[in-house]
Amino acid sequence: MSETKSLGVALIGTGFMGKCHAMAWRNVATAFGGVPPRLEVLADTPMEKARTAAQAYGFARGTDNWREAVTDPAVDVVSITTPNGMHREMAEAALAAGKHVWLEKPMALTVADAESMAHAARASGRVTILGYNYTRSPAFRAAAELIRQGVIGRPIHFRGMYDEDYMADPNLPWSWRLTREGGGLGALGDLGCHLVSVMIALMGDVARVYAQMDTVISDRPHGSATARVENEDQAQALIRFASGASGEFSCSRVARGYRCRLFWEVQGTEGTLRFDQENMNELWLYQPGAPETDGFRRILTGPAQPGFAAFCPAPGHNFGFNEQKVVEAEALRRAIEGVTPAWPDFSAGLGIERIIHGMAQSAMSGQAVTF
Structure with a gap:
């Protein structure tokens, strides 16, 4: 009810x-x-x-x-x-x-x-x-629908990276975020989990990961001394999806010059989709033989994309970060009302945690981790 x-x-x-x-x-x-x-x-x-x-x-x-x-x-x-x-x-x-x-x-x-x-x-x-x-933006939701419709054919490869530079300065002080007890994983826990949410929403379940990770800045100022950084600054992984598709994954909190570069690309048998959060109102689509161009075509988000018209009826009037959270609140409200199921709920979130912790396990052991 x-x-x-x-x-x-x-x-x-x-x-x-x-x-x-x-x-x-x-x-x-x-x-x-x-x-x-x-x-x-x-x-x-x-x-x-x-x-x-x-x-x-x-x-x-x-x-x-x-x-x-x-x-x-x-x-x-x-x-x-x-x-x-x-x-x-x-x-x-x-x-x-x-x-x-x-x-x-x-x-x-x-x-x-x-x-x-x-x-x-x-x-x-x-x-x-x-x-x-980041799964709530009109561009992302439009991309997911295009993939579901088979516009780019069968997805065969995912390439994703989430780079920021908020910890790139070695003089930034130590904090709880840099500890296992307080922060857990580092770049994987803060940024990589977002990329995983995008990845599985577009590509489906992950079957295997093979990863590496590094703590680039090992010690940071803490009072009059320094303190050890306990989690990773960057991580990379090769992915095998349950569908058989392949993937590349990378995240960093020390990538100079990037503020919120959540970039992803899905390559399919009949085309490619790509997106960059730093230009979050643009989705790019390539389809071979398209009459208007043989290159990538820009899709500018507007009322035609899911969720946009709730905020603005006019195309070209950009959607923003906080609007994504309003869409998320509406998704929760609709789930509470019994209209549509919530995603990702805690069960789906457990799956995301298993993937990022599996990457950390793979990096530490030097072996692939299967799910």
């Missing part, structure tokens, strides 16, 4: 992604219609920060106790945007309290944690969704 009441929302965390979630919840009904959610409680520390953010973000109240937020009877769904090491405890507590969960990636620090979370989600019967927002 679908739920049509206004959803009560709790938000934990007010950083970059916390603000994105808040804006998404505030705009989901404006873009897609329906009953607007009720922004009930925002949790962060210290209390003054929570209260200030709650007022700015439009929440009814703030608290410095996240457990109070997830057990509040007025709350139906919890957005979790905290550091990686807190994900399992918070998500499982919210599920145990009967709440739906919108959790930012990566899902967990370890595969064991992800397995526990997926089990908790199944046992609860609640809806879960993970913040893989």
Whole structure:
């Protein structure tokens, strides 16, 4: 039975992604219609920060106790945007309290944690969704549909990279993100998981990976001394998909000059699709013998692509990063209402975790890892 009441929302965390979630919840009904959610409680520390953010973000109240937020009877769904090491405890507590969960990636620090979370989600019967927002853009959704329709024939090869340079400066200070206990995997956990979400959505299940990874900057300033970087700065892998198609995978947090180069290409027997997140409103399609050109054709996103018209009726008025999060909020809302299943939920997220941790295992052992 679908739920049509206004959803009560709790938000934990007010950083970059916390603000994105808040804006998404505030705009989901404006873009897609329906009953607007009720922004009930925002949790962060210290209390003054929570209260200030709650007022700015439009929440009814703030608290410095996240457990109070997830057990509040007025709350139906919890957005979790905290550091990686807190994900399992918070998500499982919210599920145990009967709440739906919108959790930012990566899902967990370890595969064991992800397995526990997926089990908790199944046992609860609640809806879960993970913040893989790059699968929400009109260009990506159009590409997935073109592949489904067979426009490029049978996909035979995937080439993907996600490069940023936010850790390229060796003078940047050490932080929790650089530890196994606090951050888990490095470039794979922060960036590579996004690329995996894209890869499996376009190409299907992964059968085997053979990987390598490196910590390029081994020590970073920490107070008056230095501290060891425990996770990887970059990783690469060769992929074999269950379909038999091949793939190349690369991610880096130390790639000078790149801010958000989530680039992917799908080569098929009858054509090729390619995309770059730094130019996220352009999808490029090659079809041999196309009458207008024998080169790649630019498809500029507009109302013809999925999700775009909810924000703007005019072509050429670009879609943006935060709009992707609004689409994600709508996907969660529709799943809660029983209209369409949520993807990726915690079960699918467990699959993503197995792939990135499989890459790390392969890099450490020097052997391929099969799934």
